[in-house]
Every structure is written in C-alpha cells, then in structure tokens.
Amino acid sequence: MPINNAQAYLLVAPSAIVMLSLALFTVWYLKRDHRYLLLLGCSLAFTGVSLGFQTLLDRSQIAIWSTVSGLGYLLGAWFGARALADKYGVPSRPRLSLAIGLTTLAILAFFSLVEEDLLLRIHALGIALGLIQVLPAPAIFKLPRKRERLEVVLYWIYVMFCIYTMLRPAIVLAMGSAELNNFVLSKFWVVTTIGSMTFCMLFTFLFLACAVQGTVSKLSDERDHDPLTELLNRRAFLEAAESLINDRRLQPISLAFGDIDHFKYINDRWGHERGDQVLKKVSLTMRSQVRHQDLVARFGGEEFVLLLVNTDVKSAEQIVDRIRELVSSSNDAMPEGQPLTISFGITAMPLGGSLSAAIDEGDKLLYQAKGAGRDRICTDPVAESVTG
Numbered sequence: 001m002p003i004n005n006a007q008a009y010l011l012v013a014p015s016a017i018v019m020l021s022l023a024l025f026t027v028w029y030l031k032r033d034h035r036y037l038l039l040l041g042c043s044l045a046f047t048g049v050s051l052g053f054q055t056l057l058d059r060s061q062i063a064i065w066s067t068v069s070g071l072g073y074l075l076g077a078w079f080g081a082r083a084l085a086d087k088y089g090v091p092s093r094p095r096l097s098l099a100i101g102l103t104t105l106a107i108l109a110f111f112s113l114v115e116e117d118l119l120l121r122i123h124a125l126g127i128a129l130g131l132i133q134v135l136p137a138p139a140i141f142k143l144p145r146k147r148e149r150l151e152v153v154l155y156w157i158y159v160m161f162c163i164y165t166m167l168r169p170a171i172v173l174a175m176g177s178a179e180l181n182n183f184v185l186s187k188f189w190v191v192t193t194i195g196s197m198t199f200c201m202l203f204t205f206l207f208l209a210c211a212v213q214g215t216v217s218k219l220s221d222e223r224d225h226d227p228l229t230e231l232l233n234r235r236a237f238l239e240a241a242e243s244l245i246n247d248r249r250l251q252p253i254s255l256a257f258g259d260i261d262h263f264k265y266i267n268d269r270w271g272h273e274r275g276d277q278v279l280k281k282v283s284l285t286m287r288s289q290v291r292h293q294d295l296v297a298r299f300g301g302e303e304f305v306l307l308l309v310n311t312d313v314k315s316a317e318q319i320v321d322r323i324r325e326l327v328s329s330s331n332d333a334m335p336e337g338q339p340l341t342i343s344f345g346i347t348a349m350p351l352g353g354s355l356s357a358a359i360d361e362g363d364k365l366l367y368q369a370k371g372a373g374r375d376r377i378c379t380d381p382v383a384e385s386v387t388g
C-alpha cells in the first residue's frame with residue numbers, strides 16, 4: 001500500500017503512542033510490579049495501532065474495516081479503564097464494558113456494511129469509548145479523600161479525557177459532515193490524533209511517576225519499619241524522636257522501655273513461630289494503647305520503646321501498666337495457662353536533654369525491673385517526684 005506525505009506525517013502520532021506503550025511494557029517487565037503499567041501499555045498499544053491502521057486507509061476502506069479498527073479502540077479504552085481501576089483498587093465493571101463493546105461493534109457493522117454512515121459510526125464509537133473509560137471513575141471518586149497529589153491530578157486528567165472522548169464527535173457537528181470527505185485529512189482526524197497523543201503522553205508520564213513514587217515510599221517504609229511487627233525500627237525511632245523532643249508544645253515527654261520476660265524460654269520451649277506471634281501480640285497491644293502522635297518502636301530482639309508526648313512519668317506509668325496488664329491477661333498468643341509478662345523502665349525526656357542519656361537511664365530502670373523479679377515497672381524516682 002503506497003503511503004503519501006500526509007499519511008506519513010499523520011503516522012507520527014500513532015507511532016509515538018506505540019513507543020510509549022513499549023516504554024511501559026519495558027518498565028513493567030523490569031519491575032514485575034505495578035500491573036497498571038502493563039494494562040496502560042496494552043491500552044496505548046491498541047489505541048496506537050488502530051490509529052495507525054486507520055491512517056493508512058482511504059474513505060471506502062475505512063468503512064469496510066470499521067469494526068476491526070473499532071474493536072482496537074474499544075480494547076484500548078477497556079485496558080485504559082482497567083489500568084486506572086487497578087491503580088486505585090476499584091472494580092473495572094468488565095460485564096458492562098463487554099455489553100457496551102458488543103453493542104457498539106454491532107452498530108459499527110450495521111452502519112458500515114448494511115447502511116454506510118460515517119457520522120453515526122463516529123458518534124457511536126465516541127460515546128462507547130467515553131462510557132467504557134468513565135466506568136471506574138465514580139468508584140475512585142468515592143474513595144477516602146486522603147490521597148497523594150499525583151493521584152488526584154491523574155484522576156482529574158482521566159475525567160477530562162473521558163469528557164474529551166465523548167465530546168470529540170461534536171467537532172464533526174460543528175464543522176459539518178462534508179468535512180469528513182477526506183477522512184484522515186479532516187479536522188476531526190487532526191483533533192483525534194493530537195488529543196490521543198497528548199492524553200497518552202500525560203498518562204504515561206503520570207503512571208510512571210506514580211510507580212516511582214510508590215516504589216520510593218515502599219522502600220522508605222521498609223527502611224523505617226520492622227518487618228515482623230511493623231513498628232518503627234531503632235534507626236527510624238531515633239530520627240523521629242530527635243525531632244519531637246525539642247518541641248515545647250509536646251512537653252512533658254516520657255520514654256518507656258519494655259522487654260518481654262523469659263522470651264528465650266518461649267522460643268526454646270514452643271519454637272520461633274510462637275515467639276514471633278508473641279512479638280506481634282505485644283506490638284499490637286502497645287500500638288492500641290497510645291495516641292497517634294506517640295512513637296512505638298521495636299528497639300531490638302524482644303525490646304520495645306515508647307515515646308509518649310504530653311505525658312509526665314506518672315501518666316506514662318498508668319499507660320504502661322495498662323499495656324502490662326493487657327499482655328499478661330490475654331491468652332491468644334501463648335499456649336493455654338502459660339504466662340506472658342513484660343517488664344518496663346520509665347524515664348522523663350527533659351526539654352533540651354540528651355536522647356541517648358535518657359535511653360541509657362530508661363534501660364537501667366528496665367533492668368532494675370528485671371532484677372526485682374520481672375512483670376513490673378520501674379520509674380525514675382527524681383522525675384516522678386518532679387511531675388507527681
């Protein structure tokens with residue numbers, strides 16, 4: 001099939017779209033993660049190939065092949081909607097999409113093979129593509145508000161894309177259908193090609209940016225948290241604590257150090273899996289008894305630390321005693337009738353004081369509690385007399 005100059009120019013946009021899909025496939029293949037990249041890649045591949053295919057056809061061939069190119073666009077829209085649904089974790093409504101797709105293909109077949117009507121085909125396809133694309137949007141809109149800025153931008157650009165797809169056929173109405181005589185050189189086709197390429201580039205950029213952001217936040221989450229208990233690890237705790245202890249609004253601050261009693265025996269007697277279960281149970285109990293702005297960390301093996309803001313040592317003792325009682329009274333982590341106890345040392349974290357000195361002090365008090373028979377709390381007597 002000979003290609004004229006105009007067609008060669010018009011092929012630039014579909015080729016660029018196919019290139020973008022290849023970039024998405026490559027990133028997905030390298031990461032084997034973020035399936036929405038693969039789905040968006042499929043969407044761009046179907047859209048780009050269909051656009052390129054139609055660019056090569058003349059007016060009469062466009063009618064004959066309209067169901068084939070229509071199928072390509074519909075699959076492109078469906079994969080695009082699936083990519084978005086996958087990204088936000090909402091249903092993609094496949095049955096409704098299938099019904100819209102099949103109805104549209106029947107309409108395209110009728111208005112190309114039985115009664116040739118390009119205008120009606122354009123309208124039917126535009127509305128169907130817009131509908132398929134918009135299906136996941138309401139569920140995403142209803143998701144809880146707290147979302148990354150990039151995701152909000154992606155959502156609204158997607159909504160604009162749906163509106164653009166549905167309104168695109170209106171260009172034909174505005175221009176008059178005579179404009180369509182030389183289809184691929186019509187204003188409709190130019191708007192379709194430029195619009196598709198612009199939105200495809202925006203989606204590729206935003207989806208890749210979301211994937212990078214997701215990877216970075218996953219890595220920093222892994223860097224800061226203990227994988228077993230999901231509490232802060234020692235490094236992240238020290239970093240977070242340093243920024244809290246000098247904030248006057250958070251005074252007084254108390255530090256509590258907890259250590260599970262005879263944990264080695266639990267491991268040796270019932271195995272490491274049971275030991276892990278106990279660690280998770282204790283972590284959950286601690287997390288449930290403190291406020292959002294307090295810090296809870298796993299400092300090492302079976303040792304935990306709590307940083308309690310706006311809490312003097314006396315109040316910290318009450319909170320910690322509640323944790324101690326909850327741990328020893330619960331019977332879901334240990335075998336029936338077996339005790340699970342925890343010892344604590346509590347000290348004050350004075351404004352402007354040294355964190356490492358307070359940690360040493362808390363550790364000393366914790367080992368006093370251990371030495372005094374375990375399952376108890378030792379507090380800093382000086383701090384208690386100041387705050388008490």
Ligand SMILES: Nc1nc2c(ncn2[C@@H]2O[C@H](COP(=O)(O)OP(=O)(O)OP(=O)(O)O)[C@@H](O)[C@H]2O)c(=O)[nH]1
Nearest residue numbers: 259260261262263264265267272275276301302370
């Ligand atoms: N299951 C499990 N065990 C761990 C983990 N990290 C450390 N441990 C074990 O925790 C045990 C800690 O033992 P010790 O330091 O002797 O302390 P203890 O037996 O609790 O004795 P006291 O603190 O004096 O009451 C060791 O056996 C470690 O192997 C973990 O992530 N999972």
